[in-house]
Amino acid sequence: MSRTADLVGVAWTGLTARKVRTILIMLGPIVGVAAMVGAVGLTESAKGDLKQKLSQLGTNLIIAQAGGTFGSQNPTFPADAVHRVKALSSVTGASATTNLSEVIAVPTEGGSDFYQAFPVPVRAADDDLPNVLEVPMRDGRWLNGADTRLHTRSAVLGAGIAKQYGYLRGENRTVRLNTVNYGVVGVLGSVALDPDLDNAVFVTQWAAKHDFSTDGKPNQLYVRSKPKDTQATADAIPTAINLGGPDQVSTKVPSDVLKAASQADKTLQQTALFAGLLALAVGGLGIANVMSISVIQRSSEIGIRRAVGHSRSKIGSQFLLESLFVGVLGGILGAVLGIGIVYLVSAFADWVVVIAYQKIPIWMALALVVSIGAGLYPSIKAARLEPLETLRLG
Numbered sequence: 370m371s372r373t374a375d376l377v378g379v380a381w382t383g384l385t386a387r388k389v390r391t392i393l394i395m396l397g398p399i400v401g402v403a404a405m406v407g408a409v410g411l412t413e414s415a416k417g418d419l420k421q422k423l424s425q426l427g428t429n430l431i432i433a434q435a436g437g438t439f440g441s442q443n444p445t446f447p448a449d450a451v452h453r454v455k456a457l458s459s460v461t462g463a464s465a466t467t468n469l470s471e472v473i474a475v476p477t478e479g480g481s482d483f484y485q486a487f488p489v490p491v492r493a494a495d496d497d498l499p500n501v502l503e504v505p506m507r508d509g510r511w512l513n514g515a516d517t518r519l520h521t522r523s524a525v526l527g528a529g530i531a532k533q534y535g536y537l538r539g540e541n542r543t544v545r546l547n548t549v550n551y552g553v554v555g556v557l558g559s560v561a562l563d564p565d566l567d568n569a570v571f572v573t574q575w576a577a578k579h580d581f582s583t584d585g586k587p588n589q590l591y592v593r594s595k596p597k598d599t600q601a602t603a604d605a606i607p608t609a610i611n612l613g614g615p616d617q618v619s620t621k622v623p624s625d626v627l628k629a630a631s632q633a634d635k636t637l638q639q640t641a642l643f644a645g646l647l648a649l650a651v652g653g654l655g656i657a658n659v660m661s662i663s664v665i666q667r668s669s670e671i672g673i674r675r676a677v678g679h680s681r682s683k684i685g686s687q688f689l690l691e692s693l694f695v696g697v698l699g700g701i702l703g704a705v706l707g708i709g710i711v712y713l714v715s716a717f718a719d720w721v722v723v724i725a726y727q728k729i730p731i732w733m734a735l736a737l738v739v740s741i742g743a744g745l746y747p748s749i750k751a752a753r754l755e756p757l758e759t760l761r762l763g
Contacts, residue, residue, distance in 0.1 A: 384691055394695050403645075468490060530568045
């Protein structure tokens with residue numbers, strides 16, 4: 370066994386001859402690397418899905434809400450609030466909605482009791498809402514000027530309430546708002562930046578004014594700004610609406626909530642990375658323990674080889690090579706397992722798969738270092754055994 374190839378062959382044979390022991394030793398590196406690959410991959414995939422949504426929906430949507438000083442029970446904006454907001458140079462689009470109180474939306478006669486106990490929000494909206502939200506229609510069409518001119522009682526369902534009502538694409542359907550029947554003309558797509566809209570029924574401002582005795586004034590605005598001026602626009606909107614008066618206007622940028630969620634994912638990622646490092650450390654202790662026991666169990670083999678002239682360095686190198694193989698194989702299997710977990714979870718969660726392939730070699734190298742470090746003591750212990758001492762151990 371004078372050549373390196375012979376030494377590698379003996380070390381490999383030492384591992385494959387004891388498959389169960391080898392698998393147990395490799396569990397530490399496997400779990401550690403898999404945990405780190407999975408932790409970073411899953412959080413990055415979740416953020417990748419978030420980034421994709423934000424790139425589609427934009428981060429420049431602002432929601433303005435009328436505060437209590439506009440009215441004690443049901444505060445509303447001035448009727449020309451949209452025009453006031455559009456006067457801002459950084460605003461590219463605005464749409465108004467009105468939350469209608471004391472309006473019960475019922476899909477069928479049999480569901481009236483349930484929907485009276487759990488009322489569906491009904492909103493009056495203008496023609497521009499889907500364009501400002503940048504959300505396509507899932508089915509049919511949106512409310513338009515013809516509905517107002519012809520005084521048609523048309524309604525559009527949010528994506529969530531359409532599913533709850535059991536709405537089928539293209540079917541003729543009516544929904545009863547209080548005592549008035551409205552024909553469903555379309556279903557709005559899902560609004561990720563304001564999920565409340567998914568569970569609402571939309572009607573025209575004319576219908577709200579004539580059937581439900583509202584004053585036609587909005588209480589919520591959806592505003593699109595220039596991408597780089599979102600926060601400045603959100604700060605300017607209250608003044609544009611109340612003209613510097615005391616009336617309260619609250620604004621929020623819903624994409625900020627999604628960005629905050631990504632920061633929470635980063636904290637979770639760091640925690641999971643720490644758990645992976647802990648698994649590697651525990652695995653290193655397991656490697657040192659099992660290989661130390663292996664030295665005792667293989668004392669006869671060591672004694673025979675020492676008796677026929679093998680040096681201490683070659684005996685120690687064999688056990689060190691076994692630790693190296695454990696680190697390499699454990700790192701590879703852990704990386705494959707971690708990548709598989711990311712793909713599997715992303716498929717179920719409908720996420721965009723993002724894997725930090727450039728970091729995987731670093732984690733595999735870390736597993737290798739831990740394995741070699743853990744194998745040093747057993748290697749030195751094996752190298753120091755004398756032939757006569759192995760008879761006592763064996």
